[in-house]
Amino acid sequence: MTAAxxxxxxxxxxxxxxxxxxxxxxxGSFLVLRRESLLGDALSHAVLPGIIGGFALTGARAGLPMxxxxxxxxxxATALITLVRRAARIESGAATGAVFTTFFALGLVLMExxxxxxxDLDLDCVLFGQLETIVWLEATGWxxxxxxxxxxxxxxxxxxxxxxxxxxxxxxxxxxxxLHLLCFDPDYAAAIGLPARRLELVLNLLIAAAAVxxxxxxxxxxxxxxxxxxxxxxxxxxxxxxxxxxxGALLGGALGAVGYALAGPVPAxxxxxxxxxxxxxxxxLGGVLVAAAALLRPRGPRVAAG
Numbered sequence: 684m685t686a687a688x689x690x691x692x693x694x695x696x697x698x699x700x701x702x703x704x705x706x707x708x709x710x711g712s713f714l715v716l717r718r719e720s721l722l723g724d725a726l727s728h729a730v731l732p733g734i735i736g737g738f739a740l741t742g743a744r745a746g747l748p749m750x751x752x753x754x755x756x757x758x759x760a761t762a763l764i765t766l767v768r769r770a771a772r773i774e775s776g777a778a779t780g781a782v783f784t785t786f787f788a789l790g791l792v793l794m795e796x797x798x799x800x801x802x803d804l805d806l807d808c809v810l811f812g813q814l815e816t817i818v819w820l821e822a823t824g825w826x827x828x829x830x831x832x833x834x835x836x837x838x839x840x841x842x843x844x845x846x847x848x849x850x851x852x853x854x855x856x857x858x859x860x861x862l863h864l865l866c867f868d869p870d871y872a873a874a875i876g877l878p879a880r881r882l883e884l885v886l887n888l889l890i891a892a893a894a895v896x897x898x899x900x901x902x903x904x905x906x907x908x909x910x911x912x913x914x915x916x917x918x919x920x921x922x923x924x925x926x927x928x929x930x931g932a933l934l935g936g937a938l939g940a941v942g943y944a945l946a947g948p949v950p951a952x953x954x955x956x957x958x959x960x961x962x963x964x965x966x967x968l969g970g971v972l973v974a975a976a977a978l979l980r981p982r983g984p985r986v987a988a989g
Contacts, residue, residue: 690822700939702844703897707909708935712928715914716866723910725783727894729760731790739797757891814961847896905962912969919976
C-alpha cells in the first residue's frame with residue numbers, strides 16, 4: 684500500500700474514529716459520575732429530528748444546519764423530559780426513555796417524508812455510520828499534509844468532528860472545577876451558588892453536538908457505546924477526577940484507533956479479503972474492556988479524590 688493509498692483511504696477514517704470516540708469518551712465521564720448514562724443514549728437518539736430538519740431546510744447534508752437542528756432538538760428533548768417527569772410524577776429514567784424513543788420515532792418518520800434517503804441519509808447511516816466511506820481522494824502523498832489547498836479538501840466530516848472536539852475540550856477546560864463539584868457534590872455546588880441547571884444544559888448541548896458530529900461517521904449506536912464504555916472502565920479503576928475525565932478521552936481515542944486497525948487494515952495485511960465493520964469492532968472492544976475492568980477493579984473501600 685502506497686503513501687497516497689494510506690492518506691486517501693485509511694487516514695481520514697482513522698482520524699474520524701479517533702475524534703468521535705475521544706470526544707464521546709471525554710463527555711461520558713460526566714454522565715457516568717452523575718449516574719445519568721441513559722441521558723447520553725437519549726440525546727444521541729433525540730437529535731435525529733433536528734438533523735433531518737436541518738437537511739429539509741437546506742436540501743443537503745451541510746454540517747452547520749444539521750448541527751443547529753440537532754441542538755434545537757436536544758433542548759426540546761431536555762425540556763420535555765423535565766416536563767414529563769414533573770407532570771406524570773415518574774422517575775427520571777422512565778421520563779427519559781419515553782421522550783427519546785418518541786423523538787427517535789419522529790426522526791424516522793421525517794426521514795421518509797423529507798426525502799433524506801435520496802442523499803443516503805438513512806437508518807443504516809444513522810445507526811451504524813459510514814466510517815469506511817470517509818476518503819480523501821485529493822491526497823497525493825505525504826506532502827499533502829502540509830499543503831493548505833489539499834487540506835481544504837479533507838472530508839467535511841473531519842472538519843465538523845474537529846470543530847466540535849475543540850469546542851468540547853475548551854468548554855470542559857473552562858468549567859473544570861464547576862463540573863467537578865456538580866459531579867461529586869451537587870448539594871454543595873448549589874449552596875455556593877453555582878448555576879447547576881445551566882451547567883447541565885451546557886453538558887446536554889455538548890453531548891448533542893458530539894452525537895450529530897459523529898453519527899454519520901460512526902453511527903448513533905457507537906456514540907452511545909463510547910459515551911459509556913471508556914468512562915465506565917475508568918470509573919471501575921479509579922476515583923480520581925482528573926484520571927477519570929482525561930483517561931476516558933484517551934481510552935476513547937485509543938479504542939477508535941485500535942478498532943479501526945483491527946477492522947480493515949490488519950485483515951488486509953494478513954491477506955484476508957474480508958473486512959469487518961469498524962464501528963462494530965470499536966463497540967465490541969469497549970464492551971470487552973468494561974468486562975475486564977470489572978474483573979480487575981480494586982477490592983475494598985475506595986476514597987474519592989479530586
